[in-house]
Every structure is written in C-alpha cells, then in structure tokens.
Amino acid sequence: MAKTYSNKINKIRSFALALIFIGFVIMYGGIFFRESPVIMLIFIALGMIALLFSMVVYFWIGMLSTKAVVVNCPNCEKPTKILGRVDMCMHCREPLTLDPDLEGEEFNEDYNKKKKISAVKSD
Numbered sequence: 770m771a772k773t774y775s776n777k778i779n780k781i782r783s784f785a786l787a788l789i790f791i792g793f794v795i796m797y798g799g800i801f802f803r804e805s806p807v808i809m810l811i812f813i814a815l816g817m818i819a820l821l822f823s824m825v826v827y828f829w830i831g832m833l834s835t836k837a838v839v840v841n842c843p844n845c846e847k848p849t850k851i852l853g854r855v856d857m858c859m860h861c862r863e864p865l866t867l868d869p870d871l872e873g874e875e876f877n878e879d880y881n882k883k884k885k886i887s888a889v890k891s892d
C-alpha cells in the first residue's frame with residue numbers, strides 16, 4: 770500500500786507557506802485594478818488577511834510542536850515529532866503510533882478521530 774499520508778506538522782507548515790503565496794498573489798492581483806483604488810484596496814486587504822492568517826497558522830504550529838512527542842524513528846533513526854495517536858515520520862514517512870493498542874495495525878489517520886476506542890490522555 771502506498772504511503773499517502775504525511776507528517777501532520779509538515780502538512781500544516783506547507784499549508785501556512787501556501788497561504789503566504791496566496792496572499793502575495795492576491796495583493797499582486799490588485800495591481801490590475803490600479804484605476805479603481807477601492808478594488809485595489811480590497812485586494813490588498815484580502816492579501817493582508819491571508820498573510821496574517823498564515824502567521825496565525827505558524828503560531829499554531831509552534832503551539833502544536835510543544836505538545837508533540839519527539840521520538841527516534843525506528844526506521845530511519847532520526848528524531849521526529851508525533852502529533853495525535855498516529856502520525857508519520859517527518860523523514861521517511863514511517864507510520865508511528867504512541868498507542869500500544871494500535872501497534873502493528875494498518876496505518877489509518879482515522880484513529881485520531883475515532884472516539885470509540887477509549888481515548889488515552891497522554892498528559
């Protein structure tokens with residue numbers, strides 16, 4: 770089975786990076802409306818909102834990173850961060866889990882959402 774999931778922190782980080790690009794593209798789009806300052810201002814404002822939002826996302830990553838558990842990946846032996854019950858190694862995409870019950874199970878991101886399996890509070 771192809772490993773299509775990626776590490777959550779990396780995923781959020783690339784989302785924040787994409788937002789920065791989107792913000793700049795929107796602001797750049799405002800240049801095409803130079804004749805109407807109102808529309809241009811709207812574009813710039815929207816671009817600024819996207820940039821601000823990406824900063825919020827970066828801040829959020831920082832918060833998440835403090836909660837993530839750092840482990841050494843058994844596959845590539847590099848330190849990686851696990852978020853939630855199952856996550857992937859940042860380097861080699863090896864599925865990792867903190868829950869012994871899920872050890873050896875097929876990797877499934879749904880394990881993070883399912884409430885049926887008694888949620889173990891890690892802190």
Ligand SMILES: [Zn+2]
Pocket residue numbers: 842843844845846847849858859860861862863
């Ligand atoms: Zn690894």
